[in-house]
Amino acid sequence: MSDRRKKNSMPEQSPAERRRNFAEVALGYDAETARCEAARCLQCKTSPCRQGCPVEVDIPGFILHIRNGDFAAANEDLLRYNALPAVCGRVCPQEDQCEKLCVLGKNGEPVAIGRLERFAADYARENLPPAPVANVVRPDAPRVAIVGSGPAGVTAAGELAKMGYRVTVFEALHMPGGVLMYGIPEFRLPKAIVQHEIGALRAMGVEIVSNAIVGKSITVDELMNEEGYQAVFIGTGAGLPYFMGIPGENANGVFSANEFLTRSNLMQAWRADSPTPIFVGRRSAVVGGGNVAMDAARTAVRLGAEEVFLVYRRSRQEMPARHEEIDHALEEGVIFRTLTNPTAVRVDDRGWVSGLECVEMELGEPDESGRRRPVVKPGSEHFLPVDSVIMAIGQGPNPLVQSTTPNLRVNRWNNIWTDENGMTSRPGVFAGGDVVTGAATVILAMGAGKRAAQAIDRYLREQK
Amino acid sequence: MGYKIIRKKVLSPTVKEFEIVAPLVARRAQPGQFVVLRVDADGERIPLTIADYDRQRGTVVIIVQELGAGTKKLGRLEQGEELADFAGPMGNPTHLHNLGKVVVIGGGVGIAAIWPIVRGMKQAGNHVTTIIGAKTESLLILVDELAGYSDELVVATDDGSRGVQGFVTTALQAIIDRGQAIDQVLAVGPAIMMKTVADLTRKYNIKTIVSLNPIMVDGTGMCGACRVSVGGATRFACADGPEFDAHQVDFDLLLSRLAMYRQRERDDVEKFEHEGGCKVHE
């Protein structure tokens, strides 16, 4: 350990190696390194880091356990606040949350809170006997239906089961996990970890029904009036892909990031023996600058594209992706075309993409989001020849529940409205996560699920 | 979990009918809707029209034509075996009300899709003329069942082995020519068939509905694989359809997109696979 002002580095697969496989990139701390990193924490009395965490994990508390070598206690501490520490340690945007407020950050690098969180959870999963899960569900307890099995739904389900409620999760896809399964790639979040967490939920007595599309297979009203659920939580996420609306966008070889990532992750097209086809070609352009864009670009690299361009209309500073993912993408050879915006998809005579017509952008005055608005640079039209285009410019809320649940208030983007307790305009129907906030983060969705579970508990007690 | 096959019927060497236990699908299924199934834990998600359903028994009937690896694997399953996944009902149901005189057209496995529609149209009080078409007699399905619910059933085969020789459009033209008033045409079948029907009825200004079958992944509106262009606007067939006004549909785009993986396979599989740039499986 050389420089105490810096984080202990975490071993990673080398870029040359990982460009050709889907195994996890970051390999995690070993026990020794974790204890060294934990020793950097000053155990601040006021623990400013906690204010940066949406679920206020007791950061100095769990770190002290790691420092003392009591990794089991560290994990138990974490689980009191966060049901998915192995996931959050990997995917939280720590630089904007807990680590942003760490005092060490003023004069060097903050404590690697995310890496430590990941370490404790991984250690427990791999080395400790599974904590005896008490199935405390009461056979006569009220029944609660959870719609969607992403981080919001899974968290709400777990919290409610712990309180003894009889919980059923309804998931439209064939696998539970939401974005954690279909969106975030294996090389960033191994699917075995997600399924381990889902398994824990089942062990607690939560029933998970996949292939159940609420709004189509069964409606919210039927759940409440015919199936005997006394409360419903909607955590259906933001999975509706947006397209740019430019000419040529329906050509063959133009995909939404959702389609591309779902084929690769959920349908396992990344495996050579998978029956699901996926196409990337020799040169691929990914449009966008968030986590979704980075995941799509890095997946395209791994599927064998020789050149992958990331086309983003602002500059690198404005990219909303986690810093680590941006760095990893660059290391893996993704070519950033920032301050560039596509104006049309050029289509060949067989209906396939042949490239993107683009313009260069300059940053003008700040817009509503406080970021400088990109404006077109006159005379900057140019052409980027590519074989595939992946649109990662954002997603809207999944619409099926909204359109089939009468009197459910939504805003103009079709996000579900809730009061401060997470209750919708329909009594007994709660909502949280991306379907309420718009596309956000795993930990915010989990926080919403947890708060809604508490509100559902209060609501059901008052009903008695 | 599993979704059990309680009945299998071989309709032709490549067309099989299955009745499957899926209470959550049967409960709200309506004509015009479809399911997405997976044969096993490794399988593709395959969209198939709901050919029939029995709410009491909690079962759904599908009729599948073996085409690629996925549908072939499905076709080999036997009564008593289980499917890994069976989700639905997806898509919007057919509007079934009394329109007057309707012509319902089914081509190939599209015949399976029109079976509950013909029944529903008849029950809604319509005068129903049904046209079904296939390459040859052995590929015709549900002829007697459809005859039972149609005021008139016209059969067309490409080779003339049964009924009119020619396409479903040959039969439709004959009906138009004899001066029959038609309030609406509804056509389900291969994209190219629906295109030719649309071209014909456009000339006579007959309102026409088609059920589009683009390549799909989730079937719930989450991926955009099923994008179609209708009246110049991009729509997701699984969530906004699958039925659309035929005269507004860009069929050339649909045909091109349906060939996405097929075409690449033929043209480029060698070129790209050797360079590791592409992966397309049959």
Ligand SMILES: Cc1cc2nc3c(=O)[nH]c(=O)nc-3n(C[C@H](O)[C@H](O)[C@H](O)COP(=O)(O)OP(=O)(O)OC[C@H]3O[C@@H](n4cnc5c(N)ncnc54)[C@H](O)[C@@H]3O)c2cc1C
């Ligand atoms: C590619 C990608 C990368 C990301 N990377 C990060 C990251 O690094 N860090 C981070 O913090 N966040 C990241 N995010 C964002 C994060 O994943 C989401 O904010 C989070 O998953 C939202 O959780 P949720 O539970 O609200 O919804 P989701 O995870 O979207 O889950 C919703 C679930 O509901 C199901 N559903 C939808 N409609 C119905 C219905 N009618 N009936 C039944 N089920 C239904 C869906 O199939 C899905 O399984 C990423 C997102 C994507 C897409």
Ligand SMILES: Cc1cc2nc3c(=O)[nH]c(=O)nc-3n(C[C@H](O)[C@H](O)[C@H](O)COP(=O)(O)OP(=O)(O)OC[C@H]3O[C@@H](n4cnc5c(N)ncnc54)[C@H](O)[C@@H]3O)c2cc1C
């Ligand atoms: C809403 C909807 C309803 C359908 N209903 C029925 C039905 O009732 N009975 C039935 O037999 N088939 C139906 N289909 C078509 C069926 O889904 C495809 O034939 C099937 O997915 C092919 O899968 P595969 O794995 O066997 O072939 P693959 O190996 O995936 O493909 C074989 C060939 O078929 C093409 N193909 C892929 N998807 C489709 C598709 N959606 N439509 C047409 N060609 C496709 C491929 O490009 C390829 O060339 C329906 C499709 C949709 C979208």
Ligand code: SF4
């Ligand atoms: S949950 Fe996320 S924000 Fe909170 S401490 Fe862990 S890594 Fe930081």
Ligand code: SF4
């Ligand atoms: S602010 Fe940093 S140093 Fe202080 S307790 Fe939190 S993690 Fe430790």
Ligand code: FES
């Ligand atoms: S199949 Fe994915 S949006 Fe229609």
